[in-house]
Amino acid sequence: MNGDNGTSTQAPQMRALLFTDLCDSLILVERIGDAAAAELFQAHDRLVLVLQQQWNGRLIDRSDGLLLLFERAIDGLGFALDYQRGLQEIGKQRNIVLRARAGLHVGEVLTWENSPEAIKVGAKSLEVEGLAKPMAARLMALARPGQILLSAVAESLTHRAVGELGERGERLVWKSHGGWRFKGMPGRQDIHEVGEPEFAPLRAPRGSPKARRAVPLWRRPMTLLAEVALVAGMVFGTWAFLRPTPAIAFGERDWVVLGNLHNLTGNALLDDSLQQAFRISLEQSRYVNVLSDMKVQETLERMRREGGALDRDAAIEVALREGARAVIVPTVAEVHGRLRVSLELIDPNTGNTAWSDHADGRGMESLLGSTDDVVAQMRVELGEAMHDISRDSMPLPKVATASLDALHAYAMGVKAYGDGRYDDAQRFFGQAVRFDPDFAFAYLAQLRIQWGRGNPEGARQSLAAAKRAAGRLSGRDRLYMDAWDADLNGAGTLATAEKWKLLGDLYPDYHGAHANYAWSMLSVGRYSESEQAARKAAVAQNPLQAMALQALGRAELAQNHADAALRSYRQSARIGQWSVNRHMVAALAAHGDLVGAQRMLAAAREDDLAMHLEGTAVALDAGEPAAALRANAAALRHCGDNARICGMFQAQSLSLASIAVRKAGAHEYEQLIATMIAQAADPAAGERGEWLYMAAASAYLAQRAELYDVARRQLPHLQRLAKALDDPRGTQMVAVLVANQDRVDGRAAQSVQRLRALIDGSELFQVHVALQDSLVAAGDQVAAAAEQRWLATQRGRAYAENAGSYLLQALNVHDSRAAQRRLDATSLQ
Known part of the structure; x- marks a missing residue:
């Protein structure tokens, strides 16, 4: 009859097969009677029908049990889990215990549709055959009541996709039951169990004549008896000379992925605060680096799991993508009235747990100490000696904060900072230091935001607060603070x-x-x-x-x-x-693609100061002085109350005046230079080296505009400041100013000597401009031509030089373009 087929696949298909069996169904019918049993099985069939539709399953066969076919293994698992839960509900309503065993396997099967005539006389509508079918049946037969057993391939596919089950998937427990041999099936089969703790037995299956554990020869009873004496004699000597090796042999600088905290306490406050505690504690290790939250989220986006939780499977995939050595999954739970903090170390290449441990404590105040204890134990397993941990690390309450509320606010701030929500981040960090005024980490986080927003005074205040709490910082973070201290002060x-x-x-x-x-x-x-x-x-x-x-x-x-x-x-x-950014604009223009650079500039916002800076240079490069003036004027309109940025754009405006793109009088130069010198001379002012460079560059622009007396009057003040501040760029700009003055005063050879002494590969672009002018004045046309060729070919450097916040960028580009035009004119002669 089965040969009377209508439609055949003609080729094997990969499918998930689920066998289930309702345990002790005959005994149940005898106990409750035929009428009650009929009503029970009707409820059972309604449950199966609903779950079929929900999980896209196709019912192939049924008697006391079911055979279902699924396109995807995760759908088969979802059906099995809901089937177990549904049976329990049906049983509760009738005061009976209903449990089923289930086996899930994925493999190739042949399917064909029987003809309508065959179906009329009792054939099934769909036939399924193939080695995968008895394999799934053997798994089901091996399972205990309430147990779901999976083959290795089914476990791999479902474990990878368990995130699709939502929060329920996070509660699942996965357990390996090792290798088994099934009668009539080739080779050893690895068996796994998955289930919810309240339903699943989570115990090894019971063997049967058709299934037995695949025990190697050396573990069989008779062999073990022969080996015991030898092993017992060797144990003591071996222990004396050897110590246990780490589960994963880590080397210095290996990367790890920190999975999301599995919080089973129900206290949402712990989610972010303990996650951050684990990160801070792990980051004190010299052996490993923790992949940052921002990098993890970027990788999740590439995995098309934006905003998704970093559960076990996601963390493993992130680790594989980023080449991390291990995944670390923390858990906090309440066990027998105590708070338990656990860590699981997972090898991403196999997905197996390589190490796990826990620490218990009483009350919320114990959590940070327990975190320290379990992380320290794991660091020993990573390969660090205990004396290294003692030397490099401090307990969390000392290195960070003893306040869980402060740690929670700090964690929220870190997340907001990573998302680019700087206002929210500043608010969270501010709350963290209100909870704990000695929270140095939070002050350093505030410093970064304030500096990035152009508020050096606010950054210095945060730095001072962090320095008062410097005892809370690890050695690495103290060095980080020292670098900012040097920069800001x-x-x-x-x-x-x-x-x-x-x-x-x-x-x-x-x-x-x-x-x-x-x-x-x-x-x-x-x-x-x-x-x-x-x-x-x-x-x-x-x-x-x-x-x-x-x-x-x-x-x-x-x-x-x-x-x-x-x-x-x-x-x-x-x-x-x-x-869209100014650096790309500069690279396009230096590469010769002025049209592409101008197109990008046109897409910028009106208040984008950086784009106006580059826009001025590109306009001069393209021979459009009116556009350069417009870009500079727009920048001056939007520079706000930041004295240094506005002063830089005012100086850029004078650079346009120095090459006759606009007019400016001596008083305009004098006023700006005097203001900048006052800032550079003020011990309380920040960025004094920048102010010195800007003042010297503005005096140089006065020389370029042939207002030599302006520069001459300011030169003594600038030389004294250069000596006092010892800023490399400011000092070099003053030296160019002096050399130019030598040339103007008829000492061209001395000017050439001064300028050549500045050339070491790091010299300012304008050193070569001034050197070319001095060589011409000294009558050395050959050397002047060489400088002209240097200027014409250094277009990238003209755009990229950032001294004084790119104050002379537009002038550099103009001079490079002018040198190229002179070379072109010479070649045509």
Whole structure:
């Protein structure tokens, strides 16, 4: 009859097969009677029908049990779980116990539809055959009442997709029951169990004549008896010379993924606060680095799981994608009236738990101590000696905060900062320090926000508060604070750079140190060093990789590698919010694509000061002085009350006057230079080196406008400040000013000598402009022509030089373009 088929697949198909069996059904019928049993089985059939529709299953066969076919293994598991729960509800309503055993397997099957004629005489509508069918049946037969057993392939597929079950999936318990051999089935089969703790037995299945454990020869009873004596004699000697090895042999600088806290207490306050506690405690390890929340979320987005929880399976996939060595999953639960903090260490390559441990305590105040205890134990397992942990680490209440409320607010601030919600982040960090006025981590977090918003005074106040609580910081974070201290309190660019370099050398995976060192080197013209540091920061594990790529691109552009710079900027745009930005504009223009640069400028907001800065330079590059004036005027309208930024744009306006794009009188130069000198001379002012450079550059612009007396009158003040502040860029700009004055006063040879002494690869672009003028005045046309060729070919450097917040960028670009035009004119003669 089965051969009377209507439609055949003609080829094997991969399907999930679920066998279930209602336990002790015959005994049940005898006990409750035929009428009650008929009503019970009607309720059972209604349950099956509903679940079939819900989980897209197709019922193939039924008697005391069911055979169902599913397209996806996770649907089969969902059916089995809901079936177990539904049976319990039906039983409760009738005061009886209903349980079923289930077996789920995924494999190839052949299916065919029987003809209508065959169905009329009793055939099933769909036939299923293949080795997968008896395999699923064997699994079901092996299961205990209430137990769901899975084959290895079914376990792998369902475990990977368990997130689709929502919160219920997080409660599931997965257990391996090892290898088994089934009668009539080839090879060893790995059996797994999954279930909800309140329903599943979570015990090893009972063997039968058709199924037995796959026990290796050396573990069989007779063999074991023969081995016991030998093993017992060796144990003591072995223990004396060997110690247990870590579950995963970690090396220094390995990466780990910290999964979301599994909070079983019902107290939502613990979700973020304990998660942050685990992160802070783990980050004190010299052996491992914790993949940041921002990087994890970026990876989840690539996995198309935006905003999803970092459960076990998601964390494993993130670890595999990012090359992390392990996944760490923390849990907090109430057990027998005590709070238990647990850690599970998972090998992402196998998905197996390599190590787990817990610490118990009484009351909420015990949680941070328990966290310290279990993390310290795990760090021993990672390969760190206990004396190293004691040396490098402090307990959480000492290194961070003893207040769970403060830790919760700090964790919320970190999340908001990662999402770019800086107002919310500042509010959360402020609340954290109100809960705990000695929370140094929170003050440093406030510092970053205030500095990024151009509020150096607010940043200095946060720094002072962090310094008062410096005892709360780990060694690494104290170095981080020291670098900011040097930067904010006028230690000088090079001194600050050395602080960042020290931090990066001691902690090679502290990406912020490398990125800040890269920008410091860029600001003093050491472009090759800047590029090397930026490459260390522009790695996939850095949550701010997009920003590090911006630094890398600028260093490449400054070395006239415009193609490489464009690649870095485009990569930054792909992974961050950088599709329209001034650095890309500069690279496009330096590469010769002025149309592309202008198109990007046109897409910018009216109040985007950085784009107006680049817009002025691009307009001069394109030979459009009116557009340059408009860009500069727009910047001046929107610079607000930031004295340094407005002063920079005023000086840029004077650079346009110095090349006759606009008119300016001596008083305009005098007034601006005097204001800048006053700021540079004020011990209470911040960024005094920047003010010195801007003042000297403005005096140089007066020389370029042939207002030599203006520069002559200010030069003594500038020289005294240069000596006092020892800022490399400010001091070099004053030296250019002096050399120019020598040329104007008829000492061209002396001017040439001064300027050549400045050339070491890190010199300002205008050193070569001034040197060209002095060589012409000295009558050395050959050397002057060489300088002219240098200026014409250094378009990337003209755009990338950032001294004085790019004050002379537009002038640099103008001078490079002018040198190219003179070379073109010479070649035509």
